[in-house]
Amino acid sequence: MAARLVRRWCLSPLQVVGFPVVQLHTSRTMRASQKDFENAMNQVKLLKKDPGNEVKLKLYALYKQATEGPCNMPKPGMLDFINKAKWDAWNAIGSLPKETARKNYVDLVSSLSPSSESSGRVDKEPGSESVVITSEDGITKIMLNRPAQKNAITIQMYQEILSALEATSKDDNSVITVLTGNGDYYSSGNDLTNFTNLPPGGIEEVAKTGSILLRDFVDCFIDFPKPLIAVVNGPAVGIAVTLLGLFDAVYASDRATFHTPFTQLGQTAEGCSSYTFPKIMGPAKAIEMLIFGKKLTAHEACAQGLVTEVFPDSTFQKEVWARLKAYAKLPPNAMRISKELIRHNEKEKLHAVNAEESTALQGRWLSEECMNAIINFLSRKSKL
Numbered sequence: 001m002a003a004r005l006v007r008r009w010c011l012s013p014l015q016v017v018g019f020p021v022v023q024l025h026t027s028r029t030m031r032a033s034q035k036d037f038e039n040a041m042n043q044v045k046l047l048k049k050d051p052g053n054e055v056k057l058k059l060y061a062l063y064k065q066a067t068e069g070p071c072n073m074p075k076p077g078m079l080d081f082i083n084k085a086k087w088d089a090w091n092a093i094g095s096l097p098k099e100t101a102r103k104n105y106v107d108l109v110s111s112l113s114p115s116s117e118s119s120g121r122v123d124k125e126p127g128s129e130s131v132v133i134t135s136e137d138g139i140t141k142i143m144l145n146r147p148a149q150k151n152a153i154t155i156q157m158y159q160e161i162l163s164a165l166e167a168t169s170k171d172d173n174s175v176i177t178v179l180t181g182n183g184d185y186y187s188s189g190n191d192l193t194n195f196t197n198l199p200p201g202g203i204e205e206v207a208k209t210g211s212i213l214l215r216d217f218v219d220c221f222i223d224f225p226k227p228l229i230a231v232v233n234g235p236a237v238g239i240a241v242t243l244l245g246l247f248d249a250v251y252a253s254d255r256a257t258f259h260t261p262f263t264q265l266g267q268t269a270e271g272c273s274s275y276t277f278p279k280i281m282g283p284a285k286a287i288e289m290l291i292f293g294k295k296l297t298a299h300e301a302c303a304q305g306l307v308t309e310v311f312p313d314s315t316f317q318k319e320v321w322a323r324l325k326a327y328a329k330l331p332p333n334a335m336r337i338s339k340e341l342i343r344h345n346e347k348e349k350l351h352a353v354n355a356e357e358s359t360a361l362q363g364r365w366l367s368e369e370c371m372n373a374i375i376n377f378l379s380r381k382s383k384l
């Protein structure tokens with residue numbers, strides 16, 4: 001099921017906001033600027049790096065203005081949030097002349113297209129994977145690797161993490177498993193553009209498949225049989241925080257922060273945090289985090305029991321990996337059996353909580369509160 005979901009979701013990043021797929025005109029009577037415009041449209045399709053939704057909305061707006069003139073469409077309804085973001089972008093251009101829009105489009109594309117970008121090659125460079133999995137000294141390291149996007153988790157990354165956990169749980173050479181992030185963030189949580197690729201079934205289908213994926217993903221953490229360690233190298237947001245309640249140890253840099261702004265996003269708690277957080281830190285503190293979105297420092301999170309130990313950022317990697325290497329030499333079966341003893345009484349409850357939270361989120365994703373929050377982020381009207 002999970003693999004099927006991912007296949008369905010894995011669209012080119014350029015499809016995120018419904019990139020205009022255009023027909024190239026070949027008329028010999030076209031002026032040079034029209035040719036530049038067509039070349040630019042072609043270059044856009046060859047971009048290897050996703051330019052981000054803000055730029056894509058600008059490109060969309062300039063393309064529409066250049067080809068059709070000022071926005072002449074009725075404003076889409078609030079719930080039609082992708083078309084509304086596109087309409088807003090086009091409408092914001094006002095009465096800019098078609099020629100100027102065309103030139104601005106060409107200029108914008110050329111600013112995105114260094115010569116290496118437009119070569120048309122699409123091979124992945126080594127280390128360019130969004131999730132990097134390595135194994136050494138009995139430690140399997142799953143590293144989130146989208147530092148420029150603060151390690152926001154895409155649909156494909158959920159699937160890759162899930163597959164890595166399934167594989168390492170069966171790998172006799174893997175004693176402990178570590179989740180960490182590359183760059184300055186541990187993870188900014190769910191990639192908010194996950195919501196913008198509308199399949200034919202529309203937002204209802206997005207919410208339904210998203211809910212199934214979330215449930216499968218979290219189930220995998222609940223059932224993971226070996227020691228699971230989070231090496232929190234920097235700020236963590238959303239699902240990157242809630243999952244910590246299912247880890248066996250959480251080591252944090254003193255630069256890390258812990259933030260679950262679900263209400264601000266019109267969403268609700270997931271990752272079993274509606275159960276694990278009150279248990280770990282008591283209901284009063286859990287409510288401050290999960291309902292009011294209070295951000296904790298690493299030392300506060302440690303005092304609340306969410307973090308095992310905090311290290312100075314300057315020595316964080318050295319100290320933590322030295323410790324993990326020592327732990328990975330401990331007898332693996334004893335560790336696995338101890339984990340089973342500690343965790344097995346809770347498993348049934350955790351699966352039920354996960355199912356409930358995933359269903360609640362399915363409803364939330366269809367709400368106006370949630371859609372507005374996502375539109376605001378994507379159109380950069382808001383940030384955490």
Ligand SMILES: CCCCCCCCCCC/C=C/C(=O)SCCNC(=O)CCNC(=O)[C@H](O)C(C)(C)COP(=O)(O)OP(=O)(O)OC[C@H]1O[C@@H](n2cnc3c(N)ncnc32)[C@H](O)[C@@H]1OP(=O)(O)O
Pocket residue numbers: 051052053054148149150152153155158188189190191192193194195206207209210211213214237238239240261262265267270365377383384
């Ligand atoms: C219905 C389908 C769902 C399918 C998936 C189901 C799976 C489960 C879902 C479970 C529910 C999960 C919930 C959560 O995790 S809620 C938390 C979501 N995260 C956020 O709201 C964070 C949003 N980001 C920010 O507020 C800021 O970016 C941040 C404070 C993290 C950093 O700010 P800073 O100013 O330092 O950096 P930038 O904003 O300039 O960010 C750099 C670039 O990174 C992009 N970015 C960052 N975070 C995200 C994100 N979460 N999603 C998408 N993109 C993100 C940001 O846009 C910048 O990109 P550009 O350079 O292209 O502009």
